[in-house]
Structure formats: C-alpha cells, structure tokens
Amino acid sequence: MTESHPRPHHNLKWYPRTWRDRYGADCEQFLEDQYGDRPLPLSARLSMVRSGTVERLRSGGIIGSSVDPDTRVRGASLLVLCAWGVFIVAGSVFAKYTEHWPLATPSVDHWLPATAMAAVQAAAAVGVVIVILAGLACLPAFVQFTRSEGWRALWRLTRPMILSGIAAGAASTGIVAWNNHVGPSTTTPLGLRIAGVLAGLVVIAALAVSLATLISLVYRLRISSRITRVLGVLAVAMTLALAVIFAGALTWWISTALHAPWFFGSLVPQSPTSPAPLPMIVLGLMMLSGLVLAGIAAVRIATLRSHDGGTASPMAS
C-alpha cells in the first residue's frame, strides 16, 4: 500500500528557508519521535501551517520586530501593495456599479457625490503613479537581478504571473467580444452573465498571482537602504491615497443614499429601495479591510525607530 499522507518534511514547506535551515532537521526528528510511522494528525498539521505562516510573516518583516529595519520596511511596503490590489478589485467593481449615477441623481444634489467621485478618481490615479514610481525605484535592483541570475531564473519566477495575465487578458477579451456581439438592445443572456462572473474571477486570480509573484521577486532583489526608504515613503503615501478613495466612496454612498436611494434599486425616482445594497456593503468591507492592512503597514513604517537596528523611520527624514 502506498503512503497516502504527506511526509513530515512536506509540512515544513510552510516555513521559510532560513527557519528550515535552523530548525528543520530538529523538527523532523521531533515528528518522527512523536508520531513514528503514523500519519501526522490533522491538528498537528494545522499547527504547523499556522506556525509556518507566522514564521514567514516574521521573516518577511510583516509582523514582529526580529528582522532588520530594511526588511521590515520592505515587508510593510509589500503589504501596502497587497492592499492596493484589494482596492483595484473593489474599485473596478465600484466604478462599474456607479457609472450611471448622475442620471439617477437630481442635478441640485450633484455637487457632493460628484466631488467625492472626483476625489476617488484622483486618488486612484495617484495610486497608479505611486506604483509606477515604486517600480522605477526597484528597476536598478531588478536589472542587477537579471544580470546575476539570468533570464531563465526570471522566467521561472514570473511564469505564473505571465500565464495568468494571458489567461485574464483572453477571458476579458472574450467577454467584451461576446458582449459587443450581443449588442446593447438585447437583454444580457444568462450565459453571458455567468461567463462575465467567471472572467472576473479569472482576472482576480491573475491579480492575486501577480501580487504573489511580485512579492517573491522583490524579496530576491538586492535593494539598497536608500531605495528601501523611498519605498517606505511611497507606501505611506499610497496608504493616504487609499484612505482618500475609501472616504470618497463612502461619501458618495451616503450622499446618494440620502438624495437618490432609488439608484440602488429600480432606478425609478421615489421608489422604495434599500440604501445599503449587498454589492455596496461587500465593496465597502473590501475597501475597509484593504485600508486596515495598509494602515497597519504604514504604522509599522512610521514607528520604526533607530533602536530597531540602526535605521530611522523613512518618515523621519
């Protein structure tokens, strides 16, 4: 009979390499002493998943204070990048959901939601600029990485991101082509709706894979302390931009709920409609969770002090 349970060393894969180098053999011996040839109980496996994840977050500088300041700033900056990814998804759906709001809102009540929406769009544009600047700041380290490791290593690392990006592009193109083929006068067929949701999920998955790949890549780059400080400042600026997006979206929601609640329902003025529809609640929670993530990261960057290892907070300069 073949072994159907994962061997102990498979459970150690949850831990970062540095931890495995230090404790891996010892931990494996412990598992052998404790459980012998028996399969690991689920509770033991889950404890290793949890512990390994915590160790990864620690070694990446995302939690704890056991790493050097540069790693901590880098980890916090990447956390902000993840928060931006959450906002990309939520913001895209928000933009689509609200695209015809001026038609439903009385002209006299346009000022506040229009200003809020303009703030959202401006902050979103600032966010894109920040990501581009962060990419440019990392470019020298990236070039150095490709020179030292070679294109083959880069391809191995970025292959999931490229392939998932191609899949997302194909899914989006297919949906747009199908939608154009159906035309605007026809009601959207069920098949197209389902395909649209599936394409959206593919795009979200591609975004998640891309973020994971970028994080993996950035941890391999040799980024100088000066550039790391720049990344820290950009991360804090991004957090502020995300806060503006959240505040703008919330203001728009409240304003529309007060002056044109029918926008969230039948679009018929004065018709009874809930001012808190499920899509807006989900979008609001997504943005809030992203903002909390970014806020935690920004606080970790801003509160970095010289006693944490010799480097002051990027915000101190």
Place this chain on the structure above:
Amino acid sequence: MGKPKGLRRVNDPPLLILTSLAEGPKHGYALAQDIGEFAGVQLSPGALYGAIARLEERGLIEALPEVERRRPYRVTAAGSAELAEAMREMRRVVDVGTHRLGLLQGRLA
C-alpha cells in the same frame, strides 16, 4: 469527568518550556513529554518549535550540539532570570487568590 480548562491551566508554551528546561537540557521530544507530564499540556509541533524559536531569538534558551540527530536546548542565565520573575508574579497571584478565598495553601492540592 475531564480535566477543567481555563483557570487551572498555565499553558503558555514559552513558560512551560522554560520551566521544563530549568531541570536541565532537553531536546524537542523530551520537552513535549515532560510538559505533558507536569502540566498536562500536549504542545503541538507548531506551538513547540514556534516557542523554541522565539525563546532562542530572545536569548532565553540556547541550542547545544546535536546528540543522535536530536538537538538539546538549555536555559540561559537571562532565561532563568525571566522564569524566576514569572514565578514571582504567579506566586503573588496565587498568594492573593489563596488569601481571598480563605484557603490554606496545603488544602489547595
């Protein structure tokens, strides 16, 4: 009737590990066995090695050379001092609780 949970359990892994190592160096499996015997707590692999890593990082325990593929750990002077301080704090709580309940220490067992 099963063992009561909560108030009668002191199940903080670092504290249990330091208490166990106060007796002498032990490797992971011996630690888990000892803790199971004196505290009735079965530490999971993740909790045990997570706590070992934190304690070693803080300089409260240190690793000794491997013996038959098993690496023993021993408590450092700083670890002994921290454990002693923790014991004093717990003792204060025990003394206050004992006094306020009107119980004699000998009758608690």
